[in-house]
Amino acid sequence: MPFDTKRIRGPEESQSPLLFLSPAKVPESSSREGVRGNGDVRPVFARCGLISQAKGSAYLEAGNTKIICSVYGPKEIERKDETDMKTGRLVCDFRLAPFSCLKRGAWIQGSEERDLSAALLESLQPGVCLHKYPRSQIEVNVMVLENDGSILAHAVTCASMALADGGIEMYDVVLGCALRQNGESCLVDPSYTEECGNWQAGYGENQGCVTLALLPNLNQVSGLTAEGDMREDTLTDAVRTCMDGCNKLYPVYQQALIRAVKKKAPPPEK
Amino acid sequence: MAAVHLSEAEKVYIIHGVRDDLRLDGRGCEDYRHMEIETDVVSNTDGSAKISLGHTDVLVGIKAEIGKPKPLVPNEGYLEFFVDCSANATPEFEGRGGEDLGVELSNTLYKVFNNRLSVDLRSLCISPGEHCWVLYVDVLLLQCDGNLFDAMSIAIKAALFNTRISKVQLSENEEGGKEIELSDDPYDCMRLDVENVPCIVTLCKIGHRHVVDATLQEKACSVASVLISVTHRGTVTCVRKMGKGSLDPESIFEMTEAGKRVGKSLHAPLMRLLQEEESLGQKRQKVGFLG
Structure with a gap:
């Protein structure tokens, strides 16, 4: 393609202007904007059953993090070659919408999303009674609409609510919680x-x-991922704090699930 | 991933053995298999190492290239990891068969090195915002017999130790543009400080206990394992629960503690070995791939 050689061409790769903000603009993490304490979770909003075609679905909001999840199946297994047929298979697909992060992402699933899919699968699998679904697969699709931190943790919770909403037999719901360690x-x-x-x-x-x-x-504990550089005692404390965080939010999700069940099968009126 | 099929009786035999702190090959629960490391095995790389851990063979080659720093961190270089699962290891890896495992392994490596202390990335910067060294760390799995993660991380540490990056100098030409000048002396190179590079320890939960460095047979008996990467100071840079089972919180604490202990004790002998090997210089007898 001929192009004008006199014109100054822009860089081949485009960058978000936000990347060039001065580092002083990054907020102090200890203040937490004065809204909540360091040990507090953000208020969550959770609803089940918003996608009518799916077997089960859930939507979750925590602060500005917004996640939508749908569950399809159990249906016949697609690739019959590898796994043994006695247990079912869980397939997780984790996606970040291109506009969800500060930097625009691609529509094609990147390695980060594949990694998150694998982590999601590992976290959900222990909670689902897969032996009840021989020769079949259950598909879990998670889409992050807005990424404002702790996406994996909330995606795990959202996906397990969608599974429960879809009537997939489970040992227990799976709840996620994230933590950021900053010094002490x-x-x-x-x-x-x-x-x-x-x-x-x-x-x-x-x-x-x-x-x-x-x-x-x-x-x-069905899933655990940690990165950074931490002492071992800090790590054990962090695990304990995360477990507390999960338990704090449990009643909220319970309410949402009860609400969904009542909507699906209303109690008989007398 | 390469897996073996075990009957129930075989599994029970292994689980009972582990309960009594005795494994199939006579090791205790926190012992590694025999390990052989050789550095500088591939001449075209800037640093390379080969490790054999039992029947697991991993080859790591590191190439340094000049690239552009990431806009978020203009004064640092970066590392790129790629893991190739060769079809030599198992026929399942043929074609795209090993891709999933390769992506999983390389993603884990990114996480393990996703901190500021493992490798001094600032030393890889040539001119801020313009040029930096990019270290391409390519891992090749030649033979799989369990515990790929640990073998891979040890080989990477050895290869980084072996890496020599040529010294470059920036000079300005008449028009004010910058030029990169490579040193004429091929022995005038920069070494990396690998003191803080972590090693991965994978602990497999078998029955009520956990074992380090599980073979494929032992791995088949375990439903969940925990991967911990530990530095020589005992700090943890990455933790990941793997496998389809869940774990009791108490056993996670036990496993992280054991992982820290085992990982910490791995570093000193490794560094001593690497320094010893290097001090032999040209006299060293090369073993290569048939050793």
Whole structure:
């Protein structure tokens, strides 16, 4: 294609102007904008059954993080080659909408999303009674509409609510909680700025992010991912704090599920 | 992933053995298999290492190239990881068969190195915002017999130790533009500080206990494992629960503690070994791939 050689061409790769903000603009993570304490989770809004075609679906909002999830199946397994047929198969697809993050993403699933899909699958699998669904697969699709931190944790919760809404047999719901360790202080359910905040600039000690998935009734941990650079005792404390965070939110999700069941099968009126 | 099929009786045999702190090959629960490491095995790389851990063979090659720093961190270089599951290891990896495992392994490596202390990325910067060194870390799995993660991380540490990056100098030409000048002396190179590079320890939960460095047979008996990457100071850079089972919180605490203990004790002998090997210099007898 001929082009005008006199014209100054822009860079081949475009960048968001927000990347060039001065680092001083990044908010102090200890203040938490004065809205909530370091150990507090953001208020959540959760509803089931909003996608009519899906077997089960759920929508979850925590602060500005918005996640939608739908469950299809159980249906016949597509690839019959590998897995044994005695148990069912759970397939997870985790996607971030291109406009969900600060930086525009691609529609094609990137390696980050594949990694999140794998983490989601590992967290959900222990909670689902897959042996009840031989020769079949259950599909879980998660779409993040807006990313304001702790997406994996909330995606786990949202997906397990969608599974429950779809009537898939489960041992327990799976709840997720994330934590951002910053030196000696830890922030539960971090927002996006807190998540990456001054970690980007800092060489401090004890920095890291932890995401935990919990089966609250069985008191079993079904998923755990952590990165950063933390001492081992900090890590164990972080795991305990995350478990508390999960338990704090449990009644909210219980209410949402009861509401969904009542809507689907209204109690007989006398 | 390469897997073996075990009968129920075989599984019970392994689980009972682990309960009594005795494994199939006579190891205790926190022992590694025999490990052999050789560095500088591929001449075209800037740093390379080969490790064999039992029957697991991993080859790591590191190439340094000049690239552009990421806009968020203009004064740092970066590392790129790629794991290739060769069809040599198992026929299942043929074609795109090993892709999922390869992506999983490389994503884990990004997480393990996703902190500011593992490798001093600022030393990889040539001129802020313009040029930096990009280290391409390519991992090749030659043989799989369980515990790929641990073997891979140890091989990467050895390869990073072995890496020599040529020194470059920036000079300005008459028009004010910058030029990169490569040093004429091929031995004039920069070394990386690998003191803080973490090693991964994978602990497999078998019965009520956990084992380190599980073979494929042992892995088949375990439903959940925990991966921990530990630095020589005992700090943890990455944790991940893997497998389709769930774990009791108490056992997670036990496993992280054991992982820290095992990981910490891994570093000192490894560094000593690497320094010893290097001090031999040209006299060192190369073992290569048939050793």
